[in-house]
Amino acid sequence: MFQDRPVIAFDLDGTLVDTAPDLLNTLDHVLSAHGIAPVDREEARPMIGGGARLLIVRALNRSGVVVSPDELDTLNRQFLDHYAAHIADASRPFPGLDAALDRLQARGAVLAVCTNKLEYLARLLLDGLEMTSRFAAITGADTYGIAKPNPLPLLSTITACGGNAGRAVMVGDSGTDIATAQAAGIPSVAVSFGYTETPAAELGANRLIHHFADLETALDDLLSSTGS
Template sequence: MKRNCLLFDLDGTLVHSAPDLAASLNRRLEALGRTTLDLEAVTAMVGNGFQKLLERALLATGGPLPQAEFEAVNAAGLADYFENATTLTRPYPGVAATLKALKDQGCRMAVCTNKPVAPSWRILEDLGLAGFFEALAGGDSYTVRKPDPGHIKALLEEMGVAPRGAVMIGDSSNDLLAARGAGLPTVLLTYGYCPEGAANLRPDALAESFTELPEILRRLP
């Protein structure tokens, strides 16, 4: 494998987190007297963190809130989500076994997600995945986040890895755009949270299952 530093997105790539995000979001909507949203609707809104998810949900259920009220609702939602982040969230099939195989092959692995650091580590720890990763860059780690390539560049700099030695593995346009801007090839999982369809983004490679990654990564130039 020519590129042995693997950067993974979290939501929609390593774990199916939409059910817990939907539950926390709907508790906030209920408290506001708004209509709750089904899982499919929430899944289509996932990306760019809980604050953006809340903004999208408010627009879909009656419109935005005054800024001060929005900030309070967002803070309550984040606290609720942190407490319940792994009630329903689970790794996708084959994730743990594949990560172990990649680590056994000598790959260095890190997570690059727009979710804040604290709930991201908690999810990985609760689901038994934290030990596979040497670093995690969340949406609150730097002044930028995906799709800004600076998110990936800063993480690689911390790890002491050049872009030519790394690959981004994700599920969305945020992952693809950030990786391309940072000079990394991208593998997109087709099962994730990508309303426009991962294949339509034309990544360097597509995977229908997480277990396909070792072979796909071996073929990347």
């Protein structure tokens, strides 16, 4: 068993769930409706992680398309509406996740989600995948009115779980997640299978894993060094 029930806070897109298929299908749908060519999937995948609006902006920039703020607002609304209706069509947990979460919960860890996805979309996705009940807290970019890498969302999520920064770990796939953990003063684990443009090994995380089978060992190392 873990001592003192540590909080393990996870990013969502690219960390817990491979959401790229539904996000990029939605992006293609919205761009096509406005006569804009879709972005190559391999180029678009690393653009995920900053929320819908930023994904659209990155895609437009990659295509060399300039739109007005009002047009961008329209694209964003259309994206959110379509995505909400198709949020779990093809999105699936990454391999080994369910077993890893089972092991952590059996040892007394408290699990949470801290994402830059809007909270209602995060909950909708986790509901669709029947995962919501696993998490003591699910927070998004709008929950506290500020997004990662500001440390407030992560620290507030940990507090909402009844924990504190001295016995918590952040698990994520991007520089934003690792920077958030560093700003919050907690250790971090980076996964190598997410959506970052920067190689995961270069993000500055305390540990790097390539499969969820390795998560428990990484957490044991980090939590033992912090006395949790």
